[in-house]
Amino acid sequence: DTGVSQNPRHKITKRGQNVTFRCDPISEHNRLYWYRQTLGQGPEFLTYFQNEAQLEKSRLLSDRFSAERPKGSFSTLEIQRTEQGDSAMYLCASSPQRARGAYNEQFFGPGTRLTVL
Amino acid sequence: AQSVTQLGSHVSVSEGALVLLRCNYSSSVPPYLFWYVQYPNQGLQLLLKYTTGATLVKGINGFEAEFKKSETSFHLTKPSAHMSDAAEYFCAVSATDKLIFGTGTRLQVFP
Numbered sequence: 001d002t003g004v005s006q007n008p009r010h011k012i013t014k015r016g017q018n019v020t021f022r023c024d025p026i027s028e029h030n031r032l033y034w035y036r037q038t039l040g041q042g043p044e045f046l047t048y049f050q051n052e053a054q055l056e057k058s059r060l061l062s063d064r065f066s067a068e069r070p071k072g073s074f075s076t077l078e079i080q081r082t083e084q085g086d087s088a089m090y091l092c093a094s095s096p097q098r099a100r101g102a103y104n105e106q107f108f109g110p111g112t113r114l115t116v117l
Numbered sequence: 118a119q120s121v122t123q124l125g126s127h128v129s130v131s132e133g134a135l136v137l138l139r140c141n142y143s144s145s146v147p148p149y150l151f152w153y154v155q156y157p158n159q160g161l162q163l164l165l166k167y168t169t170g171a172t173l174v175k176g177i178n179g180f181e182a183e184f185k186k187s188e189t190s191f192h193l194t195k196p197s198a199h200m201s202d203a204a205e206y207f208c209a210v211s212a213t214d215k216l217i218f219g220t221g222t223r224l225q226v227f228p
Contacts, residue, residue: 004160033215042121042207042218043161056215091160103149103168106216108160 004109006092012115013082020078021112025094032075033106034067036060037089049075050097082116089113119144119210123219131227136180136195138222140208143189150191151209151216152182161207167191178202198226 005024013019025032030051035043046065047057051072061067064082069075079086090113093106124139142148149168153161165176172184182193191208203226209216 031214035216040126040220042209042220043216045215045217048214093161103166103211104214105163105166108153108162110158110160113158 004092004094004107006090006109006112008112009110010113010115012117014117015082015084017082018078018080019082019114020076021090021092021114022074022076023092023094023109024074025092026107028096029094029107030072030097031095031104031106032069033093033095034075034077035091035093037091037111038087043091046077079114082114084116087114087116119148119212119217121208121210121217121219123208123222125222126220127223127225129225129227130198132200133197136193136198136202136224138193138206138208138224140182140191140193140219141189142191142208142210144210144212146212149211150182150184151211152176152180152191152193153207153209153218155205155207155221157204164193164206198224200226200228202226 007022033048034046037043049069064080067077089111091111092109095104095106120143122141151166152164165174167174167184175181180195205221207221208219
C-alpha cells in the first residue's frame with residue numbers, strides 16, 4: 001500500500017489552457033474526494049465519488065471543472081479555460097466505506113500545485 | 118451548517134515550551150472533529166480525531182486535544198514543542214462525508 005498518489009505534482013500553464021490532474025487512491029478505498037487549497041487558506045471541498053458515482057459537488061466547482069472516476073479506481077479532475085484564480089493546490093483523498101453513520105477516515109495525497117500565468 | 122474557527126494564524130513557541138492551538142467549531146449535529154498537520158509542499162496528515170467516547174484524545178507525535186461541547190472547542194496541545202513540529206495545522210469538522218477546514222495556524226518553533 002503506497003498511499004494516495006497524485007500526478008503531476010506541479011503544473012504551470014497559461015491562462016485559457018486546459019489542464020488535467022490524476023489521483024490514484026489507496027487500493028480498495030471506494031470513496032475519493034477532491035479539495036482545493038489556496039494560499040493561506042484551509043482546503044475546501046470540491047466533490048466526491050463513491051465508486052464511479054459522483055455523489056456531491058460543491059458550488060465551488062464551476063462549469064469549467066469536471067471530475068470523473070470511470071472505473072471506480074483512479075480519478076481525473078479537468079479544468080477548462082484556466083483562469084489565474086484557479087491557481088491553488090488540488091488535493092485528493094480516499095477513504096474506505098464502513099458502516100453507515102460510522103466515520104470514514106480520509107487519507108490525503110501530496111497534492112498537485114497549479115500555477116496559472 | 119458547519120464551520121471551524123482557528124484563533125491565531127501564527128503561533129510561535131520556544132523549543133520545549135507548551136504548544137496550544139485553538140479551534141472552535143459550529144455544528145448543528147454531533148460533530149466529528151480532527152486536527153491535521155501539513156508540512157511544506159505536502160498533503161495533510163491526520164494527527165488525531167474525535168468521533169465518540171472519551172473527550173480527551175491522543176494523537177501522534179505527542180499531541181492531544183480535548184472536545185469540550187459546552188465551549189464548542191477542540192484545542193490542540195503538546196506539552197513540549199520540538200523543532201520538527203514546525204508546520205501548518207488545520208482543525209476540521211465533519212458530520213457527513215466531507216471535511217470542513219479552518220484557515221490554519223502556522224506553528225513556528227524557536228531554539
